Amino acid sequence: MTTCDNLNITVEEISDEVELALSISRYTLTIIGVIANLVVIIVFINCKIYRKCFTYTLIFQQAFIDLIACCSYLILFNYNVPDGHAGVVYCKSRTLFWLFASGSTFNLVYISIERYIAVVHPMRYWARGEWKNKMLPQLFVQFVFSALVVFQLSIFSRPDDLSPGKCRYCHGSETVRVISGGSIFLLNWVIPISIMMFCYRRVYVTMLKHSKSKTKWRKTPSSDQTDATTEDTATDTEQGTGIDLKIDRTSNSTRYSKAQVNFVITMVISAFVFLLSITPLLVLYFVYVLCDCFDYDRHPLRQAAIICFVSSLAANPFVYAFKFNEFKSGFRKTFFRRDKK
Template sequence: MSSCDNLNDTLDKTSDAVELGLSISRYVLTIIGVVANLMVIIVFINCKIYRKCFTYLLLFQQASIDLFGCCFYLILFNYRVPDGEYGIVYCKSRTLFWMFASASTFNLVFISIERYIAVLHPLKYWMRGKVRTKMVPKLCVPWLFAILVVFQLAILSVPDKLSPGKCRYCYSSGTVRIISGGSIFLLNWIIPIFVMTFCYRRVYITMQNPTINLHKSSSSVQIDRTDETTDDTETKDNVFTVEGSQKQYYSKTQKNFIVTMVITTIVFAVSISPLLIVYLVYVLCDCFDYDRHPFRQAAIICFVSSLAANPFVYAFKFNEFKIGFEKTFIRRRH
């Protein structure tokens, strides 16, 4: 056997080992994500945390999105693409995972904007909360943006004729590839990270202002108690009070939640960056096979890790969840 044959055998074995490692990582990661997010949902329902304020309701939606995102990743990215028309349907169905991934991104952005308005414009936020509006239209905002951004992938995704059993994106021209990739990179990375960074930075600066007092005055007008008697679970966000016309007082619960979401945002930014950077390089230069490249597979796994990591962030930092977890899974044993 020649040295070239030995080299080819070695490369094939290495490729098989890498593929096996990625496959095991996908299964382990998605199972952890499903179990962890399901526990968050159970705690939120059992302790009715989602009824305390609209932002907590968004956090409940975040866990639901991440749960289904992990499920769709497990179903649609771990099996061979079938032949014929079923293969076309299977490849286009993968858009469901990207839709949930994008909805997860925009839901995080929505939470940051909610906190920004609540902290920097409390009276406006309070007046808006006084208006009895349904929650469903508000909760649909991240989904609307997600559908608009990733709908194009359902059109572009087709079975790969050169590599049976896999999917690829088919662009009619280089210009279409650049426009498609550039829009996804801009709307799913640049704008979300910029908005979340801006909002949480402004919130941090405001809450570090010397006029802020962590102790609530007994004469202050409390805003944001959950009205559990309303059918639409309309709430007024139990995170701040207003005294007089100038000073704003922020509770420890408010600060704890914001720190939790800042950590979640950092995890999101770190995990999604490799995938979208690799995608951006591909659409700009078209110098490698993006759909079959192992870097892309590893980058997707890195992104899915953020869907599984959020519950652990809540368990580590979010006091409301920690208390609810103890009530749901620990104290019940006694």
């Protein structure tokens, strides 16, 4: 008896009203996600924000990943599976959505590591900044990890014999199911969440210590300190370095700009939204892997959990509009500012 044909599990039937509500939610969220991420891409290109620093390039890439994930979800999860060999291809092609969804996760992790190095180890970050062109290949690291994690889904996915027009995962045995599900839960939830929590906690502690020392430093200002601050601000404006740190190599001190603090807060909010949206789906999947006590593929809770996860793909542009000052000014410049004659 194989896992995918386990007749001891009752097939979950979804009422027409619930199916209609889920369909409306899927279409609405994915369309919003496509439009919102497209707006981010347009703003970043028009204002050349992605060129200011490598971390902004990662944000630009995040919008592309989320855009493709929303498009693939709209195409691959809202139509009935065709019959025959075409149905097999259609079900396996759904792995494309999970590839970009997982890539979105790893890209957020990459950004948290990037900010951790910039804030906690600024000298190392400054030294690395002198060979930024060599960092461009690192933009593909997320996709390599993502492909390694989700490739297994293309092997297990197939049309559902019990529910025509649907797909499901056939693992073949309980051991394979547990190994597959456990690895996905570990690599897409436990490790990413742990890394982001560690990185942003260290960033917060480091910035807090700097803020306290800066307060003490300001109590006894001198003309030299004022000149240094002015020079640093001018350098920041001239070079257009975005959120990269300013480091005084003679005194080994670091100055955090408002732009950098603002960006860190923005990404913490994005990470928190990601945590809230991805947790229901992966926790539900992990419970299914452990007990195999309900029909995971057709359960209404799984449909709702996927919709919750897709909402995270559409949420980041709204987080940027709420908190990310660089994006807000670029948005106004792109869509509202008119040239004066």
